Every structure is written in structure tokens, then in C-alpha cells.
Amino acid sequence: LSLDSNELSELKSKIGRNPTSTELQIVSAEWSEHCSYKSSKKHLKMLPMTGALVINEKGYDSGVLDVGGGYVVTAHIESHNHPSAVEPFGGAATGVGGVIRDILSAGTRPIAIFDGLRFGNIEKDQQARWLFKNAVSGVAAYGNCLGIPTIGGEVEFDDCYRNYALVDVAAIGFGKKENLIKNHAKKGDLVVLLGGFTGRDGIGGSQFASDSLESEDRSAVQIPDPFIEKLIIEAVLEARNEKLIHAMKDLGGGGLSCAVSETADALDIGIEMDVGKVHTRESDMHPDEIMVSESQERMLIVTDKIKLKKLESICKKFHIECSVIGHVTTDNQMRVKKGTKTLANLPTDVVANATLLDLPSKYPEYLKTIENEKKFKSISDYSKTLMKLLASPNIASKIWVYGQYDHEVGIRTVVKPGNDASVLRLDNGKFLSAKIDGNPKHCYINPREGAIGCFEEACRNVVCTGAKPIGMLDHLQFGNPKDPEIFWTFLESLKGLTDFAKYFEIPCIGGKVSLYNETSAGPIKPTPVIGVLGLIDKKPLVPQKISENDCLAIIGDTKDEMGGSEYFEYIHKFIGGKCPTVDFSESKKNMNAVLDVIDAKILKSAHDCSKGGFAVAVSELCMQNMIGCKVSLEKIPGGKLDIDRALFSESHSRYLLTFEKKNLKKLEILLKKNKVSFEIIGHFEGDKIQFVSGTNSIVDLRVDKAQKTWLNSLRDLVLHG
């Protein structure tokens, strides 16, 4: 049990007696970091959570945005780190399942999945390779079977995730505003458990996830069954259409303990339930096990006696179980019985609201010297260096990953994975653009600026499709919060995100905090992952094929900020230096300028400049279009830069624009009007990636060779080591 002695005495004083064993189990699950957010909740309130499009209703597990025409988009992000580090296939698969049910519980149909995956160094570490391969299979197996397209994500490898895995899954839902479940309940309503059988898997999962990963507790990992989940989705949506659902919540961390207490607390009711009515996988399960089992594919639904008949017949059609496990009372107590015997009788607000902590924070020692830069030996052959970066696991194409995900099902995917952000068409004639981004290398060096950078990068990505950012999801992943130095990095990241969100008026519509991400080797680097949703009222910019003599422009300054770059870390094996920072007003100007030129329909594509810097971003355009380019490095805006910085600095707020020569004048006029720093730096031609500085050739690389390496290196690494 994860309750410490203080919490135990607090519980005793709140209920005025010794808790029963079932009560202890329930409270331990619900007061775990995973379920209660006790370390972070106080601080999360700083994020702006309201906005013109945000719909706030009680008891929602996902954020809701009004996208017009009577339609809403829902979104949520979750992680399944601890389970995935132990059993990557099941951990990743159930991670997908959990976040999908959060979307479903608002009464919306899930229409897209994003996955952010992080592992150790797969070039050296066989374990990391195994974790990666199986986590991808897990996401694929679950999402594909549900028929929900996985349309984007990111994959990153870093030594800080050695023997560990971060598996983040975001999901998007869509539906009619009138179909949203307006959670409510009245006395005598029935509490129904619908879906999979409750078994002995995932026992204590939320507590397992609220501590450092030291043992491989496989019984704490849940078992995935996407087929049952698919049936639940269809059954629930049918029940929603028939207005049979008063309130709904998915069962995730903490199982029944969490779902029952949180539903009761949110709706200001009491719930009395009987564990004997729960359909179980094994007949001899102890009531305590039933209350904390985290078996997957289960939904808690509040309905009434009349509607129950219809609900039961829908469940019968889909051959899924549906048990009435209790009823709604007015005494705000969570009462758990087995037959006539009362096993637990707790005030719901006590269970659902752990005492929030105010943990101390302290500026970390390691940051005192981290910005000092080392002098490196100069590079003699930049073509070779660029090739090495294109083949590196963090920069190489992720086609081996998204090629295993059905990203077309649902026939909404207009801009497909492999581009900056993916775009879905909506039934109201608009388009939704979305992307998730993280950058632990930057965040390690500067937790505040790094987090802001992730946020801005996700915004840049959706802006490249012509979308205006309308909402953000934050997933804050850190080590043990009781270490004041770690908690400081958490607070800094959160403050940075808050400042950016307020300045750009992008509300945070959902999120998750995952702490205790450590192994015996130590904590992970701070890893906030930010998802941004953007809305396109007219048409998205779908990247068009670049041809001979098309032009290339760059918006935004390239600066001397190489800290945390792939170039420093992968090529020079150096962690340190000054990491890129975002100038808010410049960032906003650049975003608006890009949206303006997209609106003018004069672009072939817009591409964000990020990991690997300018050199990689231009190479990506060439490799995706199988065309060469000639680019003058001295034209890159941003003051005097040496070749290293011009090619590989990962400065933010930069965009590459491609367009036909005939649109050059129009583009210049528009960009000047927007007062942004920009330059026409080259054009596309031939079959070589050529970067020149004055008359010197810096990079001269055949596109076909680069493309082959870039496309295949990740797959080769996974399959052959």
C-alpha cells in the first residue's frame, strides 16, 4: 500500500475511526500520485483553461472545444510509462485504450490517435530496441483494431530513458454538441458497469505508477483487448444516441475505487455498490481486488430503471456484459457492500480529494555550469556530418513506425503522417490540425525555455498546415517530485507553458502529470510533451510536389543557440550550451505571417525548422520530393553565424516556405507587410542537396542516397541492430 503514516493518520482523523481493509485499498489507490495529482494540482491551476471555444462540464475526462456548426472536438493525453517499461506491448496498447475511453466518456466518437514514444539509445542498447519494437506493435495492434487512425506522433531516443519507456498517447474525438453527455444523476439512478470482466490484472497499477520503477511487477500491467473496446465504443455511442446515459466515466487508474468516488464527488451524490454484482473473470476474487483492479475496457454508466432495459438490449446485441452494481444516494457517501455486509463507507470528498502537497523546490546544481560550451574540432566534411544526422535515430524518417499504423481509416486524413502536423476533415466543412512535440534535450538544459520551445514547435507545425492554434494538451513527465531539484524543473516548465499559453491565448484543455519516472539509474530528463490543436476554416495547405526552379524562403532568425541540439549531442556527444529560446512577439509575428501567405494560396508547402536545424529541414524537403536544391548559407537571416550554427542551430520560430517563382513578388510583399525577418535563400534543382557559402561548397549530397539512408535507417536498426 502506498499510504504513508501521515496520510493514514489523516484518513483516521477524517473518518473518526480505523479504516477497514477495503477502505484502505480504495483510499490508497485514489490518493496515489497517479490518481490524485497531489504534488502537482496546486500548481496546475496557473494554466489558462478557459477560452471562447472551451466547453467546461463537470466530470469530463477530456477537453471539449466548440468547432462550430453544432460540432465539438474533444481531446486528451495520457501516458502509460511504467507498464510499458515492463511489458511494452500490453503497456502501450492499454495506453491507447485508456485515452480512447476518456474521449468516449464525453459522448464523442474517437477519430484520431497520436503517440509519443521515448526509449534509451537503440543504437547500443538491445533492451531499448526491444521496448521500442514492441511498444509500436502495441499501439498498432490496439489502434488498428479499433479502426481509429493513428495519424501522428514522435519517437525519440535518449540515454536518460535507459531501461525505461515513455509511452504517451493523445486522442481526439468528434461529435455533435447536442450529443455531449451532460453528467448528472439523481437519487435512485442505477450505477452500471459495462464492458470487460474485472480480473486480477492491473492490481495496484496506479500505485505502481506512482513510485520509481525498481521491480518488474507484471501483475500491475493490464491486459489489452481492443475487440471488446471496439464493441464498447459502438454500444456506448448507440446508447448515447438513444439518450440512455445520465453520466459516464471510464475505468482507468484506480479502477472502480477511482471511478465510483470521482463520479460521486463530481456530481455531488453518494453511490452504494455491491462488489458481488461486478462481473469478474475469476469467481474467487477478493472484494479489495475487485475495487482496485485496473482491468481494461470498462465503463461506469449512470442511468435509470426505465432506460436500463434499452441499455441492456444494446449490450446484448454487442455481446458485452452490463451489470447493475449499485445505485445513487443523496448522502455523499461511497458505500461498498458484499451482499448485506458493508465493506467500506467513506465520504466521497475524502476519497476523491487527497490533501494537496506544497513540495519544496530548489535550483538544481547541474544547471549552474550547463550553459558553458565546449570548443569542438572543426568539421572537415559537412556532407558526411549531415548524412550521419539523417541516419541518426532521432532524425531518420519514422515511416517504419507510422507505416504500421492504419492512418487512413475513418477517411478523414487529409494531411497524412510524415509531414509537420496531420490534418483531419470535419463534418462541418472545417479541418482540424494537430501535433504533439517534446524535446527533453532542450528541457534538460533549460526546463522553462525547453518547455516553451515544445509548445511553440507544436504550434509551428499546425500553423504550417494553415491552422490557427485553438487548444493545447500538456503532459508533464518528470522524476520524483520529492526531490526539490526535480520539482523545480517541473515548476519552471509549467510556468513557461503558462506564460506562452496566456500570451498566445491558447487554453489548456487537458493534460496529465506523470511523476516518479525514474529507474535505479536515476530520473529521466524533464519531458513535457505538448499537443496543439489547430482549426482551419477554409482549406488546409496540403504539401504539393516541389519541382525544378521552385524557390525556398526562410522566415525567422537563426541564432547561436546550439545547446541540446542533435548536432551537439549526436555528433559531438556533448550535453550543454545555451538552448534555443522563444521571443514571444517574434514568434507571434512569424506565425501570423505564415498563416497570411498560406491564406494567399501562393505556397507549395510550409515546413517547420526544428530537430537537426536548417540543414535537416531543407534536406527533408528535398528527400520527400526527390529533388535537389541550391541554398546560400550566408543569406540565412540572424546575424553573423559560423557554418555549424547556420546548418544545425535549432532556433525556434523558423519556417521554410516553398513556392513557384512566379509568386516571388507577392510573397515578398506579404512578408514585408508582416514585418518579419525573412530571406529568399535558394531554389530547387537537379539531384543534389547543395549548401554553399559564398563560392565555397559546404554540403554536396546526392538526394537519392540521402533519401535511402533517411528512410531505411530506423527500420534497419530495429531489425538488424
Added chain:
Amino acid sequence: VKVGVIVFPGSNCDRDMYHVLTDVFNLDAQYFWHEKSLPKNIDAVILPGGFSYGDRLRAGVIAAHSPIIKDVKKLAEKGIPILGVCNGFQILVESGLLPGVLLKNESLNFMCEWTNLIVENNTTSFTNQFELHQKIPIPIANGEGRYYADDVMLKQLKKKNQIVFRYSDVVNGSTDRIAGVCNEDENVVGMMPHPERAVESEINPIDNKPSSLIFESLLVKMGVSN
């Protein structure tokens, strides 16, 4: 005319297919749950893609024993056009309505990518509007999509002109690059790629016209077009 879209537990392309039939081709389409029966006067039947029964045991094998398959067989005998896409193709194969078998892809992975098909038989209920050897850019999305036939069966398929589509390149290790086949009467067609994902220009990055001809062929066959 009425086109039936069969829904099995785990079907997940049923809504996409329905959208294409109704919103793109203005057909009167109707869903049929696998435990229901099909009306005798139905004009065409489509088995959509998905993971019926979660692909347990083997893709399509459990759904092939659904009550509705009896009706599908009767309609097939009557010459009614029947199309199975992806999991629908697997179900048609498992129910014996089409020859051959579908195995795990050579890569052993689920594969989602755009491929090119070549039309090898342009007289079936779903290909009569194509030029022979016409190219169709179209996406696949499957884990068990490798068509297999032994030498005897392959010879038979060629002789009776039952190979409807081939991949233009080696995609997943299918025998003779086969992507779709038909029965001897050419009214039952099964294919692994997804035409319903390729008929709208908004989501087709290459060319949506060729895939549309699959549905236009059906319209002609049912006598509702041109």
C-alpha cells in the same frame, strides 16, 4: 436499388463505405448486422474492412460463420454483385465464396501505405468500367493481406481469369502479386486495398478517378448509371 453493407462485430470500415455509397455515389445503402438476414431483392452487398472478432484465430474465419453469410451465399449464386474489402475479402475467402487464403504479410507487420494496382480482369461486376491493365493508386491497411494460392490453384485462377487486381510492385509477398480475385461468375470480388479510402480527391493525394471506377462499375452493373 439498394446496397447492403454488412456489419460484423469489429467491422470498422462500415461507416466509411456507407459514406462513399450514399454521399459520393448517391446510392441507397443500408447497414445489416451480421445476425440479421438480407432481403432477397437487394441489389448488391458489400463486406467492409475491419477486425471482425478482433482477428481472433485467423482474420475473417469467425465472421465467415455468421448467420448472414448463408444469405450472402444465396445471393452470390443468384449473381448479385458482392464486394469484400480487406477483412471483407478475408471473410469471403474463409467462407469459401472466393478461392485462396490470406496470410500474414511477409514483413510480419501491419502495413498501411499507398500502392498501385493493375486491373487484370475488366469484366467483373466491379471492374467493367476499367481499361485492361489500368493503374489504380490505392491504400492498403492490413496485417494478413498476403494472398496465397498453390501452383494448381494459381493455374486455375489464371485459366478462369479470376485474378482481378495485381500490385504493380512486390508489396507483401502475395502469390503472383495478387491483390484481388473473383469467383468464376465474376459477380463476387474480393480485394485487400481500400477503394472507399481513395474515391475522394480531398483524401487521395494521387488520383481519385481510378478507384471511383470500382463503384461506377457497380452502378453500371446494377443499371443505374449512364
